[in-house]
Amino acid sequence: MTTAQADTGRTVTTNIPARLDRLPWSRWHWTIVIGLGTVWILDGLEVTVVGNIASRLSEPGSGLSISSGQVTGIAAALYVAGACLGALFWGRLTDRWGRKKLFMITLAVYLAATALTSVAFESWWFFLFRFLTGFGIGGEYAAINSAIDELIPAQYRGRVDLMINGSFWLGAVGGSLLSIVALNTDIFAKDVGWRLTFALGTVLAFVILLVRRHVPESPRWLLIHGRDEEAERIVSSIEQRVEAERGGEPLPRPEGEITIHQRRSVTFVEIARTVFSDYRRRSVLGFSLFIGQAFLYNAITFGFGAILTTFFDVPTGDTGYYFAVIAIGNFFGPLLLGKLFDTVGRRVMISSTYLLSGLLLFGTAWLFDQGSLSAGTLTACWCAVLFFASAGASSAYLTVSEVFPMETRAMSIAFFYALGTAAGGISGPLLFADLTSTGKVGDTVLAFQIGAGLMCAAGLVAAFLAVRAERRSLEDIAKPLTASA
Numbered sequence: 001m002t003t004a005q006a007d008t009g010r011t012v013t014t015n016i017p018a019r020l021d022r023l024p025w026s027r028w029h030w031t032i033v034i035g036l037g038t039v040w041i042l043d044g045l046e047v048t049v050v051g052n053i054a055s056r057l058s059e060p061g062s063g064l065s066i067s068s069g070q071v072t073g074i075a076a077a078l079y080v081a082g083a084c085l086g087a088l089f090w091g092r093l094t095d096r097w098g099r100k101k102l103f104m105i106t107l108a109v110y111l112a113a114t115a116l117t118s119v120a121f122e123s124w125w126f127f128l129f130r131f132l133t134g135f136g137i138g139g140e141y142a143a144i145n146s147a148i149d150e151l152i153p154a155q156y157r158g159r160v161d162l163m164i165n166g167s168f169w170l171g172a173v174g175g176s177l178l179s180i181v182a183l184n185t186d187i188f189a190k191d192v193g194w195r196l197t198f199a200l201g202t203v204l205a206f207v208i209l210l211v212r213r214h215v216p217e218s219p220r221w222l223l224i225h226g227r228d229e230e231a232e233r234i235v236s237s238i239e240q241r242v243e244a245e246r247g248g249e250p251l252p253r254p255e256g257e258i259t260i261h262q263r264r265s266v267t268f269v270e271i272a273r274t275v276f277s278d279y280r281r282r283s284v285l286g287f288s289l290f291i292g293q294a295f296l297y298n299a300i301t302f303g304f305g306a307i308l309t310t311f312f313d314v315p316t317g318d319t320g321y322y323f324a325v326i327a328i329g330n331f332f333g334p335l336l337l338g339k340l341f342d343t344v345g346r347r348v349m350i351s352s353t354y355l356l357s358g359l360l361l362f363g364t365a366w367l368f369d370q371g372s373l374s375a376g377t378l379t380a381c382w383c384a385v386l387f388f389a390s391a392g393a394s395s396a397y398l399t400v401s402e403v404f405p406m407e408t409r410a411m412s413i414a415f416f417y418a419l420g421t422a423a424g425g426i427s428g429p430l431l432f433a434d435l436t437s438t439g440k441v442g443d444t445v446l447a448f449q450i451g452a453g454l455m456c457a458a459g460l461v462a463a464f465l466a467v468r469a470e471r472r473s474l475e476d477i478a479k480p481l482t483a484s485a
Helices: 016-021 027-037 039-057 068-097 099-117 123-151 154-166 168-182 193-212 219-224 228-245 268-278 280-312 316-343 346-369 375-402 406-437 441-465
Strands: 002-006 009-014 258-261
Touching (some): 009 228, 039 154, 039 193, 068 099, 068 123, 068 406, 123 375, 168 193, 168 316, 280 316, 280 346, 280 406, 280 441, 316 375, 375 441
Antiparallel strands (some): 009 258
16 A cells, blocks of 8 residues: 545555455355344334234224324334435435444434334324334445445445345344234233334344444545555454465455545535436436335335235234245345346346336236235235345345445435435325225225336336446446545
């Protein structure tokens, strides 16, 4: 590494990004996956539990005066609204203060809000802390996805990012099965079981907080912000651990250097110009992917339990079994298809997963309209739809985290997540709750068709605009704003 003095700060020439990208997969990388990725399990637990306990919360004796529609509509929308605002608020701080500091703070916010949700005594309290829980989770999206992409080698980045974002559905499986136990009045009273589900989320968050202490700051972020000596120490330590794991075998030679004019911060004007002017086509892509997946997931999956109870007379305590099935399908999508995003390529895989899930959902809507589905076959159809949709949705986070410059990464993730999710995730649950509550088949079919249409539209946009980012360094995909010409 070489340094020189510049008018705005030091100029550093380094091969640190190349050294990180050329690392073979190791136990150290698994510690990153576990330390950072497990938070999506909590998110999946939260969303699924709330969807499954909606009917129980509305029953007399639950301890809350609230309707099922308010839980799947107002509370769901507030959770998403909190996530959108949290992403924007924490995203900016993530780019300024660093990845590690923020992924510790945002998890602590989530932990506290979830704990306070468990002791809700009035509907306003429940709504408030659902909003604050989302506020913490929104910050996690920006901080975690930034750190993951900057620490994982280029050749594995796609599959790892998809697998981590897909782990949301492991939490959904746990939430589904947990709700079955929690809603069993032979085990827990009506006003106790649902509280324990939120309390468990608090315990898991605390465990993750302890594990996460060992995840280092992103050397790429340190390098740009004038802390290159610290970045060098971290990368050297990682290399030593990986070499020791390989029995002393030398690591491959890093290829390529980059010269950085170090700066402490980047202004909003520079961020806006970069995203909306320099990378306009990539911005259109990001909006399209996020709007499509946000409506599908935040609108329709929030109300799946209501569909089962309304149209198929499934008992409230049994909806968790059905959720567990579609959650497993969701998890296996990114797990089994993730490698193809690094081999076949981003453009083919992103467009095909969006289009396939949209077409399958159109087919499901038609079968539902014809009265050809039972609770079991509807769940099977949704399992097929979400197998592809889950991989596509995860690739939306991957896309916006790797196609914009380093200095804007967290803010870009936050911005596209917030606007895309606001369009589909706030209006979606409110609209869908109204449509399913009517008990009319045609209204639910319409909701299915809207979600399917948006997924197909996003798939077509990806077919033309998706960036071929597979196995390329982040600095090659989008040159840092501080990089030398």
